[in-house]
Amino acid sequence: MSAPHRFVRDVSALPTHAFGNRSLTWWGVILFMLMEGAGFALAGGAYFILKSHQGDWPPSPILPPDLLAGTLFTLVMLASEIPNTIVKKKAEAEEIAPVRLLLPIIAAIGGLLLVIRAFEFGSLNVLWTDNPYGSIVWALLVLHTTHIVTDWVDTLVLTALMFTRHGPTGKRFVDVSENSLYWRFVWLTWLPIYLLIYWVPRW
């Protein structure tokens, strides 16, 4: 082998999992958020560059998107933070019963949001082929929908996993906690996109 060693400390007593920034999973999620956040910010920049070339936004005679579906989506999404916060706390307290109760509820909310999202696409009042306004509005909504679908599938898989023998273990509680963290990011990014799609065209 290589050079001889001088033993300075035994680390075997250290914990085998930890929450927050002590966990590698947390860093993975944070970095993923940075990548997606950068993508959304740039899409927002593209929105304003395209807007700067148009006299009217939306170009007449197109009407701004109808408010009902998008606003309902926003409200449901904000409300979802309540079970999301609770499940995060319970996961960090390593209590399996409430986690098994709440995860299916959160997954159901995700499903409901996707149904509302389908109506949002129907209420944009523009097609992506019509003009750059239509293209960027559709792009923002499609990007964010990808976001929701990814997190929804992730939540479904995690929910299933938590009902197996792999569920009540340190590593999985960390996963649940980080899944909740990611969901916060999903709805936080929605708020500026909601303004771009529904309110900027009304100003």
Added chain:
Amino acid sequence: MIARDGPELQGAELHDRLARTWSRKPGLIGWLSTVDHKEVGRRYAVTAFIFFALAGVLALIMRTQLATPESGLISADRYNQIFTMHGSTMMFLFAVPVMDAIAIYLIPLMVGARTIAFPRLHAFSYYMYLGGGLMLWIAFALNIGPDIGWFAYTPLSGPEYDPGKRADMWAQMITFTEVAALALSASIIGTIFKLRAPGMRLDRMPLFAWAMLVVSFMVIFAMPAIALASAFLISDRLVGTQFFNPAEGGDPILWQHMFWFFGHPEVYIIFLPATGFVSQITETFSGRSIFGYPFMVLALVATGLLAFGLWVHHMFATGLPRLGYAFYTAASMTVAIPSGIQIFCWIATMWSGRPRFAVPMLYVVGFIITFVIGGLSGVMVASVPLDLQMHDTYFVVAHFHYVLIGGAVFPLLGVVTYWFPKITGRMMSERLGRWGFGLLFAAFNLTFMPMHWTGLMGMPRRVYTYPAGMGWDVLNLVSTIGAFGIAVAVILFLVNVFTSYWKGEPAGPNPWGGTSLEWATTSPPPPYNFAHVPVVESRTPLWDVDGGPLPVMTGLQVDERETLMTTLIDAEPDVLEASAEPSIWPLVAAIVTAILFVGSVFTPWAIVWGSIPVAIALIAWFWPKKALEPGEEPVSA
């Protein structure tokens, strides 16, 4: 009873058990399932050098065509594909991936870790990169290679001017390599932040690790720009969106903004790892720690930040408001300051040390000379009136080859020579290495120095031929002769690599007397990197112990893949986390993702239907395979 390393379990028995735990299975499936950062890093590097050779051959074809005026060797259409393939391959399939390749091989060793963070993700990254490269080159072989230049400006690359699938192949290759680069940047940041050896505080990290940390964050903020831009381009071409279509109020200049918001940082994504190489080599061969370490770190971070404020200097010729001109000229000149600081620190290190001019150090000297010339012509084109004259001429071609070959390829070849003994256990030939360096340095200058004049005399870039009597003939011929000289130098380097691989002198763990941790383990390193976790007490750990016993921590599991995680800033031991086992699922996930990407060039439904197998593969990747995985200790009922 869980077996752990320590005074009772060390030496040969520990080696056998750790090797069993950290080795992959033999056979083809085992080979494809590897998550060992050293294996993946080697494959990444070999693949990148193959693309380098292919793109180099294209360069020779172009130079042969341009050696004489009105040459009819290749048609205009083929020439367009060739220069696009050359640039795209060199930038996306060679320069960025090869830096990443070296990082994933070396960073875990340098920071004293058992493995890389997110091992399966980095294996997936390799397969995505390979898929993107194969797609582009197969398309080129089928005469659907892109012909729009490596930055694919709209509207030329849009559906109106580029019917067919050529531009789509370019745009989708971007998607592959961008996924690959993002995945790697997460692995590298995770490794640097959480897997550093105890005591390796941030202010004791090797400068190459600092460089890769900055670069990985730059990738995270820059790559989404090109991802979004190429997605917009593909959707303009495939489903009729109007992002870049001026006829419907779209904006072709939006493409340039999005491309260069990525493209300018890209230059530093290639250059900063090279500065890390230079710092490592300079330190070892000067026999002293790097002069001005805090300034070096600040220069890296400053370059990383400033790189995002320069992109518009690529767009001076599009017409900008006066204030924009002034701002971006100033910003472009500002970025020369941190680069200058680094260069002065390297010179001061050599000056105050005892420099040994072995081959890696020769490349460092070659780098400093060449890069300074490229940097100065960069300051010239940062000035708007000059830029408007030189835009799209061979002057710019000369400038960026000085920066990229001088700034990145020279340090790269130096660092391959430097780390070759660590990777293979054998030394490269010093004699062949000196000849190779000398020839490369001379031939490089012979090729690209005349291009400054060809450009100043008005020869535009990207023309497939030129009339006689413009005064460009001799200069072009000289450049062509130089290009073949570069080819000979590269072949010499490869001959050195191959003969040394089989017959080189055995290296031992630390042939150059380096001080960073990769030199503390055997050459080549075992699958588990270090028998015990090394402990760091300064910026120069191996020089501290001076051949004496290395301080280590113990207590990691021997029969499971366990890694020690440390705290972010001070690298205090914190948590023992399980590391992923080898798995075939990253490969499967990459294959189905590749099918989705390639399919979406032809129909948008590929995204819808293709996402189902992708989801299945990802679920299989993450789903636990054992009854109870490491790290799944039950915590409550």
